[in-house]
Amino acid sequence: MTDVELVGNALCLDFANTVNARPVARRDWLASPAEVVTWARAVGHPVDDDPSLRFTLPVARDLRETVFRVFQPLAHGDAPSPDDLELIHTVHAEGIAQARFVEDGATFRLSWAEPESLRVLLWEVATSAAGLLTRGPLHRLGxxxxxxxxxxxxxxxxxxxxxxxxxxGSRDKSRRYYAAHGDRAETE
Ligand SMILES: [Zn+2]
Known part of the structure; x- marks a missing residue:
């Protein structure tokens, strides 16, 4: 099993990156309860492998695709679809309705009952997406x-x-190297 790689600098983007590549993925951290448990631990929002997990996984994969469809166009300066924004808003609103404030050092944070359920992780993801949408910096999206x-x-x-x-980065460099030098195509 490969290690979880976190390069997004935002929970919602790391969540979109739970497939290793698009459009064809060879690795999906939301494929099974065991994988999501590993991924969630790696991002510091541990989830319990309880029976409900299996039923929430398809919801998680739907949210992942929505997050991707919202932020990918934004990374290119294009507008996401209103329907996808609405989906993020719906999950965010549901999460906010269930949350309460708890003191966290000098500020407060949102907290939920049953913090180790996958549902809560999805609310955290939606909160992260809402924060990024409203506060940016969207011009720094890649x-x-x-x-x-x-x-x-x-x-x-x-x-x-x-x-x-x-x-x-390095894979592309070698590909360009071979293209420029007409040596041979890189094989993977
Ligand atoms: Zn890449």
């Missing part, structure tokens, strides 16, 4: 041209292009 992972570019110069230089 869409890796190789695997279509989404990320917030937090680099100083704002010129990050790849999800990660070690995977997609």
């Amino acid at each position: 869409d890796c041209p190789s695997c279509h992972w989404l990320f917030l570019d937090t680099s100083k110069n704002g010129r990050r292009r790849w999800c990660s230089m070690i995977t997609c």
Whole structure:
């Protein structure tokens, strides 16, 4: 099993990146209860593997695709569809309705009963998406041209292009190298 890679710099974007590549994925962290438990632990929102998990997984995968369809166009300066925005809003509103404020150091945070249910993780994802939509910085959104992972570019110069230089960045470099030198096509 490969390790969870977190490159999004926002929970909602890492959630969109739970498939390893688009449009064809070889890895899906939302495919089974065991995988989602591993992924959730890695992002610091542990979920219990209780019987309800199996039923919530399809909802989770739907939300993931919605989050992707909202932020991918935004990464290119295009508008997402109103229907997809509405879906994010619906999940966010549902979460807010169930949440309460609890003190967290100098500020407060949202907290839910049964914090270790997958449903709560989805509400956290929707809250993260709502925060990104309302506060940005949307001009710092990136869409890796190789695997279509989404990320917030937090680099100083704002010129990050790849999800990660070690995977997609270097793969592209060698591909361009062979294209430019007419040597041979890179085989994977
Ligand atoms: Zn990539």
